[in-house]
Amino acid sequence: MNLIFKPFVFNVLIAVSAALFLSQIAGYFIKSYPDTYISKDMSIKDKKFDIVSTLNIVKNKAVSKTTKKKNGPSNRFLLKAFSISGIILDDTNSMTIIRDKSGGKFMQVGETHKGYKLNKIYAQKVIFKKNNNLYFAFLTPDGEKSFKSLSSNSADRTNISKREETTGTVSRAMFNEIKYKKGKYFMPRDLLLEYTTLDKIFSGISIQAQSVNGKLQFKIMYISSNSVFKKMGLRAFDYIVKINGEDFKSVTEPIKYFQNLKNIKALSLTIQRGKKKELKELKYEIY
Structure with a gap:
């Protein structure tokens, strides 16, 4: 009985010793594994931080747009x-x-x-x-x-x-001096000479210059009821398409005519009027 038991006890002791030895080795690796895992995790976090830092450029642009919006016109x-x-x-x-x-x-x-x-x-x-x-x-x-x-x-x-x-x-005095006879407007030169600056020329009229089919024309957007231009036969929404029978060469050409009235004896304007834009010629004599 003792002879049989001794080998059994001996084998048990060897097995226990082996188990203890293996558990120590396993514990060592199990203890080390979390350290390794944490290290890798930190490495991943570092990489994520670098990406966010790189994308920070986009964030800066968004802030810049917001700033521009704040500085935009407020009223x-x-x-x-x-x-x-x-x-x-x-x-x-x-x-x-x-x-x-x-x-x-x-x-x-x-x-x-x-x-x-x-x-x-x-x-x-x-x-x-x-x-x-x-x-x-x-x-x-x-x-x-x-x-x-x-x-x-x-x-x-x-x-x-x-x-x-x-x-x-502003043009009331001139308004009464301009006369219309036999299809022609007669305009006193001395009164017209007062209208040589932009301020005076456009005192009773607003125009819009347009280019139609490569040709320059002027649309009358507004004209005062007492304006000299009203007395000259012009109406709101008329299109002035020619001067002295010729196309306009520049937007400043009509103004140059006003500024050179002392040397002009006669003048004509070709206009388009109404929905059909019928052509009509207005003739002027300056005396």
């Missing part, structure tokens, strides 16, 4: 410092004619007058920019009346009324 107003009297639309060289006490001038997009930078030109209005605000100027009083602004008040309406009164009375 829209009706322009009071001066007014416009003409718009010249062209694919490459659009401009507007401004009118004020200095006599007026042509302006292109990007140019500045009295601190107002010309921003955009449309068919019947232009937009100026100053101190991060937008200022609108219109060819007609109706355009001004329909303009709605956050800052609109009684002062704006008063300003519009004053402009209407000015354009209505």
